[in-house]
Amino acid sequence: MDGFSNFHFGETILRSILSFFTILVLARIIGKKQLSQLTFFHYITGITIGSITAEVSTQHDTDYWDGFIALICWTLLTLIVSYLTLNFSKIRVLIDDRPTILIQNGTIIRSGMKKARLHTDELGMLLREQGIFSFNEVHYAVFETNGELSVLKKPVFANATKKDAGITDLAPPPHLPTEVIRIGKIIRKNLMELGVTEDWVLQKLKEENVAIDAIYFAQVLPDNSLYISLDIED
Numbered sequence: 001m002d003g004f005s006n007f008h009f010g011e012t013i014l015r016s017i018l019s020f021f022t023i024l025v026l027a028r029i030i031g032k033k034q035l036s037q038l039t040f041f042h043y044i045t046g047i048t049i050g051s052i053t054a055e056v057s058t059q060h061d062t063d064y065w066d067g068f069i070a071l072i073c074w075t076l077l078t079l080i081v082s083y084l085t086l087n088f089s090k091i092r093v094l095i096d097d098r099p100t101i102l103i104q105n106g107t108i109i110r111s112g113m114k115k116a117r118l119h120t121d122e123l124g125m126l127l128r129e130q131g132i133f134s135f136n137e138v139h140y141a142v143f144e145t146n147g148e149l150s151v152l153k154k155p156v157f158a159n160a161t162k163k164d165a166g167i168t169d170l171a172p173p174p175h176l177p178t179e180v181i182r183i184g185k186i187i188r189k190n191l192m193e194l195g196v197t198e199d200w201v202l203q204k205l206k207e208e209n210v211a212i213d214a215i216y217f218a219q220v221l222p223d224n225s226l227y228i229s230l231d232i233e234d
Contacts, residue, residue: 011060012057012060015057015058015064016057019056022053022068022071023049023050023053023071026071026072026075041081041095042078045074048074049071049075052067052070052074053067053071055067056068099143099144099145100142101143102116102118102142102143103123103138103139103141105139106135106136106138106139106154108120116143123149126149127141127149127151129149130149132151132153136154137153137154137157138153138154139153140152174222175194175220175222177221177222177227178190178193178219178220179217179219180220181201181212181215181217182216182217183231184215184231186201194220196220201218201226208228210230215228215229215231216229216230216231216232217229
C-alpha cells in the first residue's frame, strides 16, 4: 500500500506530457541522422536522451527543470559533435572510426576481424543476411561504422544487370510507384503529381472490371499499369 500512498497521478501526467513534447521537438532538431546513420555514438546518444526523459517523467524526486536542462545540453552537444564530424575528417574518424575491411580480394583479413571484434561465425551470419552462404563468393567485405556489412561479390557470382544482358533500354522510370486509391477514395493530389486524370484511372478500373468501392489500395506503376488490391474482409 505504500506505493499507492506515494502515487502522484497529476504530476506524472504533466511531467509525461511536457517530456513527450520536449523530446519530440529535440528529435526534430537533431534530425534524421539518428535513424539513417545509427553509428555507435548516435546509438548511445539516443539511449541517454531516452533515459533522461524517462527519469524526468517518473522520478518525482528529480526536478523537472534540471532534467529539461540536461536534455537541452545533450541535444546541443550532439549537434556540435555532428557539425564537427561533418566538417572535420580527423574528428569524424575519432568519433565514428573508419570502415574496416574484413575480406579483401577473397581473403579474410585477420587484423580487420580483430579490430571489428568479430569471429568467422559472426561474419558468416552477416553474409547470410545478404543471401551469401559461401565466403568464396565474396571479393570485398567492409564492416561499416554503423555495424552494417557492405559486400562486393566476385564477378562470377555477381547478379547480372540489364547492361550485362545487352538490353539497350536503360532509361530510368518516369516516376515511382504512386498510390492513387485508398479504401475506395481517389487521392487527387497524387494524380496531379503524376499528370493523370480521374477519368484515366476509372478507365483502367473499367478495363479490369473492378468497382472503385471494392478497392482497398491501388498504385500506378512506372509502366503506367495499375496495381490493385481489393478490400477483402477476413
